[in-house]
Amino acid sequence: MADGVSLGLGVVSVVLQTYHAVTSAYDVYLAVKDFPTTYRELRTAFMVERYRLESWGEKMLSDVQQKRVEQGQDNLALWKLFQAVFDAMWNAFQESSKTLEDFGHIAGVPGSSDMSDLQLLESMQLSVNSPPKRSVLGLAKTIKFVVRDKKRMQHLVKDLCYWNDSLNGMISGLEQASARRRLRVHFSTGDIDQLQHLRAAAALLQHRDLEELASARTVIEKGYWKEESLASQPQATPAATTPGADFRLEMSQLDWQGLPFMTDQTRATATYKGESIIVDWRLCRDDTWRRQNPKAFRQRTENLTKVLNSDLKTLNVGVLHCVGYLDQSSTVTGYAFKAPPDTIPGQKPTSLHQLLTNVFKSSDVPDLGDRFELAKALVSTVFEILNLGWLHKNIQPKNVLFWPKPGTNELDYGRPYLVGFDISRPNQPGEMSEKPLADPVDDIYRHPLYRAHTSHAFLPSFDMYSLGIILFEIGMWRNAGHQGQRRGSRPNLETHDSDPHYIEKVVMTGPVMDLKRHMGAKYRDAVTACLSKQFDSIWDREREFDSPEARLQCFQTEVQTRVMDVIAMCSA
Template sequence: MDPISFSVGIVSGVIQVYGAVTAAYDTYIQVVEFPASYQELRMGLMIERYRLDLWGRHVLAEYEIERGTLPTHDIGLWKLFEAIFTKILEAFQENHQMMENYGTHTGILKQEGLSEWELLESMSIATKSPPKHSLMKFPKTLKFVLREKRKMEQLLQQLCYWNDSLDRMTSRLDQESSRRRLRAHFSTGNTSELRDLKAAAALLKHQDLERMATARTVIEQGNHSEPLDRSEAQSPDNLPSTPPPEYRLEMDEFKWQDIPYKTDRPRAMATWNGQSVIIDWRTCHDDSWRRGHPVAFRKRTENLAKILNTDLRPLNLSVLHCVGYLDRNSNVTGYAFRLPPGADPGQNPVTLHHLLCNVRKADDIPDLGERFRLAKALVSTVFEIHNLGWLHKNIQPKNILFWPKPNSTVAIDISKPYLMGFDIARPNQEGEFSEKPPSRPEDDLYRHPAYKGAEPHSFLPSFDMYSLGVVLYEIGFWRRITVASQAAPRTSERPPIPTYNSDPQYIETLVKNGSVSEMRRFMGTKYRDAVIACLKKEFDEVWEKQQGNRQQQLQTYLGQVQNKIVDAIAVCSA
């Protein structure tokens, strides 16, 4: 057999047995005659089915597009794919006989004597035996659930293991991208299935899905949600102290390092339960809603504290660990956060705003690799906040904090930002009142045009992306837009950035004839195009043109953001 025919045969065989595996998944998922206690296992099948689908879209679809012969060094890899799919089929078939014995037809036939293509045909959903719905079968079904549920759990764990094996044969960036798509798919699904999603994710040890389901449950159920597992609410460093169940803290519980609140200083350092914390004070433009709806406002505040109190590291969120919240008055609310690991007690942070405003020489500009890592952390964090069903609403350099590197009091770790400023944040749900922050010209620079003025549009997730785009623009040139070009010495050949005061419409015209086109020379085309997508307000169209199911809109929006922003910047390196 010539090499071309040989490689084509291998690919064809893999694609056929892959189809048989996906058909087996679908056949099991469509079994509906089990009681509610079984649904978490069905959800587990759906998780692993979608993981396999993501892998197939990436690996198999990529080959279909290229339509070339396999390189010699890839033949062994594709043989391994086929071996894995065969193992998956064997796992399904081993479980099949046990299910049939208890009156639950899967429609899966034995593999002996059948080619891969014949097996695929035999497992077609259209030709499988119809499920039986008979009261006479209920005792057998119940017996299966009570006595044989562990076998189904073992099947799920095997499927998870083989999916993990397939994922490990892709790049780290592809694995991260697939996990984001997995989370986005299930976060925008049926909210009534969140309990099953959390249980299935725990069984399969998908910590990111479990954390996401927990946060989504808090948002959907509000104050009626179940208390978070206190083991989940521990600090990432396993600190023993935990806040009271309601997460509300009192001023006298803190030993203040300075005056607790100053109008020109939105954050304060203090000690709480023997550990250093930073309190992020925030005010709103108009506190009439807070005063008129104290219960709703407290629910919103407490729910965000619950979410930020969990260990969110599996979601790659660049946020600090929240220990609770304080109410100074109806207009000023503070969230108390532990300092990041490695920070010295009482050590003050530095904001991105401060760094951008103090560029005096070339050495003040971080290395390109550090700026890429900073941008990646920020876009991933905003994406995951939206995926959890929350809106930040105040993304700007003043709310992006850094701490010095371990064992240093001077060198700032630019690659590890922490997003703050959550006071006016709210759930992304219909009927939620949207508060505005205090309006200052330099802060309005980062706000979507539709969110300015006397009658702003209700806040949309894409408005956060616009704000993020302005920040990414500044990170690219490492200059503040509001700083006049003559205020700081020119470094290298970076184009000048006009002042906001000299051109109030600068951001709106930036992508048409401004210096953003020059960003390609400093940050590359992928980074530049991501910035342009944010500043051109491309993601607004999802909410303007796609009327109907809000969860479907969110899924479309998240898909576009991942493609154009998150994945695009993820591949940037220096």
């Protein structure tokens, strides 16, 4: 047994040393600061793959994981598999050694003509009994080099991507999904140039989620700057005649079913180009800005339509595909969404609000597994929208829609769709922020600092607060502000009034604790994290962050750790 443990520890030592040597090899390529413009996507590709390797290492090569090698031969075999993958990565770097150009050829710094490319990589040779002969990171800091062979570099980074995929294939599906979320959070940025390089790198490596992230974020950033430019111009041109509205539809282009306009309804159904359409009519509480800035308002409408028209499937964002927008007036806009595939033409959706309100018998409460799937889908949607740099601002059950599963009358709880985007906006400082219509029933889903008569700027944590109330409702399967009695075993909540601190006074001090019995401790803790308002504090610590992106990354990381990943682990 002692010999087996000794052999195991020896394998672990070799794996760790090889791992650090591979990350050092990455540093050689990433230390290049003078890439020609056409090669910058390659540097981004190396950054992506190095981050993936480091994230995997933090998960799998921790002290806890190292100790597991003592527990049996199966773990020893796993560590040997790790060693094989790292050896393959190391060999890939060595085989691409000729991609290093003569030092300083373009950068104009002193070269190292006495050292060939092969000798440089040989200086990084791994010795099991001793550290590398040369400090690769130190060497990289003293010399600059440029790329000579783009195809060889592409081949190298694709190989590294393949081996990273192999490593990630050794962890659970939940851990893989979590790692992808952290990857997207890390590379989400508002810098348009960096987004362009990320999009090219993601396309090269076939990281479809990163490519969609970069594309949607670019639309948001470009649209924001265009809106800001229009807002500063004289407002002589009416909104209805503003040029460049590529997604603007005319009322006559749709075949309406029932009343087309907004009256006591917020949604209308129609047919457009042979497909079922839901038109989500929206207006804000105070339309002064819209009337005084028609160009900027129209541009914001166009920007939002472009974002919702994007392909967001691999980001796990539950939104309908937007085909355009319509004007009921200069300040009332309708967003036209395609109904989900395979739905019956003209079939109207069911809102979460309707489901939570009409509970009269036990069969009206979905199975535990369905509620978990609903919660996971909604959390993923809100998380990814925030990661795109967008604020929804009106998350509530009325804006969560369901359709039946194809060929059945059974609602598909695992595929909720979030709508009600009209007052949403980019998460940019100084961006004009509009409020939804005042309604005591709806106000319960809004952060206490963002109620009817408050002037506080909307923060990403406010969307998480609204989501937390919905997660509470999903767990208890009732409206948080329900005033009446109902049959069933679940406890009644106290009467809801206009008190902005109702959630803290009533829900957080009592019923939220019942979630442990109904949904488990993990689910309860995730809901509590949303409602405790602890995420708000991140936005009060502005001086701690180098940039707005860094603060958003910190926020998203906290949300992922305390809510996203926790809900993802819940199962019936």
